[in-house]
Amino acid sequence: MPDMATTPVASPDARAPELSERADLHTHSRVSDGTDTPAQLVRAAADAGLGAVALTDHDTTDGWAEASAALEALPAGSRPKLVRGTEISVRADGVSVHLLSYLHDPQDPTLSAALARARDSRAHRARRMVDLLAEDFPVTWEDVLAQAQEGTTLGRPHIADALVAAGVVPDRSAAFASVLMSSSPYYVPYEAPGHVEAVEFVRAAGGVPVIAHPFAAARGRVLTRRALGEMIDAGLAGLEVDHRDHTPADRERAAEVARRHGLLTTGSSDYHGSGKPNRLAENTTGFDVLERIAELGRLPVLG
Ligand code: AMP
Ligand code: FE
Ligand code: FE
Ligand code: ZN
Numbered sequence: 001m002p003d004m005a006t007t008p009v010a011s012p013d014a015r016a017p018e019l020s021e022r023a024d025l026h027t028h029s030r031v032s033d034g035t036d037t038p039a040q041l042v043r044a045a046a047d048a049g050l051g052a053v054a055l056t057d058h059d060t061t062d063g064w065a066e067a068s069a070a071l072e073a074l075p076a077g078s079r080p081k082l083v084r085g086t087e088i089s090v091r092a093d094g095v096s097v098h099l100l101s102y103l104h105d106p107q108d109p110t111l112s113a114a115l116a117r118a119r120d121s122r123a124h125r126a127r128r129m130v131d132l133l134a135e136d137f138p139v140t141w142e143d144v145l146a147q148a149q150e151g152t153t154l155g156r157p158h159i160a161d162a163l164v165a166a167g168v169v170p171d172r173s174a175a176f177a178s179v180l181m182s183s184s185p186y187y188v189p190y191e192a193p194g195h196v197e198a199v200e201f202v203r204a205a206g207g208v209p210v211i212a213h214p215f216a217a218a219r220g221r222v223l224t225r226r227a228l229g230e231m232i233d234a235g236l237a238g239l240e241v242d243h244r245d246h247t248p249a250d251r252e253r254a255a256e257v258a259r260r261h262g263l264l265t266t267g268s269s270d271y272h273g274s275g276k277p278n279r280l281a282e283n284t285t286g287f288d289v290l291e292r293i294a295e296l297g298r299l300p301v302l303g
Pocket of ligand 3: 088098212
């Protein structure tokens with residue numbers, strides 16, 4: 001990313017760098033459980049004044065081509081840089097952990113096979129959850145499929161949307177607070193790769209692995225110290241520190257772990273369009289960190 005070297009540095013007395021020097025490194029489109037198309041998401045990032053955005057749909061790289069094309073269609077002056085990424089669900093000693101990977105080779109056979117397996121397992125799991133829900137609520141598998149475009153990484157949000165359409169709950173949040181929560185009798189887990197294996201296959205595919213919201217206890221059990229250490233030993237590159245599901249104490253802990261182990265730190269919105277309250281650019285990452293990610297990744301940052 002040679003042009004980044006010329007990025008102007010904020011004056012020392014500036015309170016915060018301009019948004020144009022900031023990256024939002026965690027977002028979702030309709031290719032998984034967001035509600036914007038990849039093209040709409042890229043345009044929304046430009047409208048938000050972001051200097052860079054990463055598209056990180058769950059367990060897929062399918063949105064990358066549309067996002068890249070949308071980037072090229074924007075006028076050069078208002079074009080954010082595009083980081084192609086994926087948020088991979090992994091299991092660490094029974095705890096669900098989200099691993100962001102940036103700039104990996106989407107054709108890498110091990111990585112692409114793992115993502116394909118994950119999507120397949122998610123589809124089977126969604127089907128089983130709908131079978132259970134259908135015993136008590138007016139919802140069918142066809143209703144869920146109607147909420148997702150062909151090839152989408154299916155998740156609980158699509159089941160939530162079908163329940164909203166059927167009038168069972170008012171919105172996604174209400175669905176997650178009741179029938180879709182992980183302790184619900186309708187909940188079914190899906191298969192995910194192990195935490196060490198995932199860091200290894202991301203690295204082998206030239207990706208830059210960063211754990212999403214590592215200490216967000218509000219989301220459920222968080223990864224153990226041991227599992228984190230194993231991921232660091234396997235080649236973890238960074239931790240997402242600034243995320244709305246992290247308390248100030250969670251952020252301090254993540255920043256401290258990163259300092260101790262020489263890891264990169266990021267901040268991101270985890271934008272899902274209208275599917276969640278998270279707004280683009282509500283948390284961001286400096287271009288100094290983006291530059292390190294660009295150096296480490298196999299694919300270039302676009303734009
Ligand atoms: P799944 O991976 O299918 O188990 O579903 C988890 C996904 O649901 C996460 O990626 C979140 O984006 C989404 N999610 C979790 N909680 C909520 C919520 N309260 N409202 C809307 N979406 C949520
Ligand atoms: Fe999501
Ligand atoms: Fe996540
Ligand atoms: Zn996410």
